[in-house]
Amino acid sequence: MALLVTMVMVLLAALLLSSALRTAWFGELIAGTEVDHQRAFEHAQALLRDAELDIQGLCAGEANRPCRGRDTATLATAAPWFPLRDTKAFVSIHGALSERKPPCLQGICISDGVAPEFWRTPAGELDKMKAVAAHYGEFSGAPSPSTSDPLLAARGWYWVEILPFDLGAPLPSGSEALRPDADSPYVYRITAIAEGRKPATRAVLQSLLVWRKAPP
Structure with missing residues (x-):
């Protein structure tokens, strides 16, 4: 009888230990997933800021230094740019990008042909978008993260769609x-x-x- 009780106690202890180990494993798994998601979120935020510098034509940390060409000569080299104050430039850029599938190059896109939530499209279609994306620091002059943060360099992308605005349209x-x-x-x-x-x-x-423009 004493042997049976001992065996039962050992079995219960083993079950408790197994449960504790499983709980700890799940805890580490959840914590690792949360850390991975948080890191990806921070990388996406950095990419947004980098894209804003790219659009404005400023290199990170070096104000008023253009990083991307902004004229028709640039387009002639198959490199697009952001039209800021030239509506004729948009016509040229639109014409060049509309011939591409998807209609993007070096992270610059026109909305025609870009799915509203293209990241939800099949993997093959998303891979096509990644191939025409811009990467962190590529056009902003930000230090390359290839050494300090290789994940941002290898698995981060951004795209900017140029949307013409109807100045005569009423706003809410x-x-x-x-x-x-x-x-x-x-x-x-x-x-x-x-x-x-x-x-x-x-x-x-x-x-x-x-x-x-900034207010006077």
Whole structure:
């Protein structure tokens, strides 16, 4: 009888130990997933800021130093740019990008042919978008993260859609401050995607940039 009780106690102890180990394993798994998601989210935020510098034509830390060409000569080299104050330039850029599938190059896109949530498309279609994306620091002059943060360099992308704005269209009440300047009638929609170490980890952020002069 004593042997039976001992065996039962040992079995219960083994079950408790197994349960504790399983709980600890699940805890580590959840914590690791949360850390991976948080890292991907921070990378996506960094990509949004980098895209804003790219649109404005400023290199990180070096104000008023253009990083991307901004004329038709640039387009002649198959390199697009962001039209800021030249509506004719948009016609040239639109014509060049509309011939591409998807209609993007070096992270610059026109909205025609870009799915609203393209990151939800099949993997093959998303891979096509990644192939025409911009990477962190590629056009902003930000230090390359290849050594300090290789995951951001290898698994982070951004795209900017150039959206012409109808200056004559009415805006909802209270949103007049979002109207772009008359000489730069564009809204820039930025999409940033960062993937983590785990296959299922992905952070997607979007923002809008409106070009407006600073008030005097």
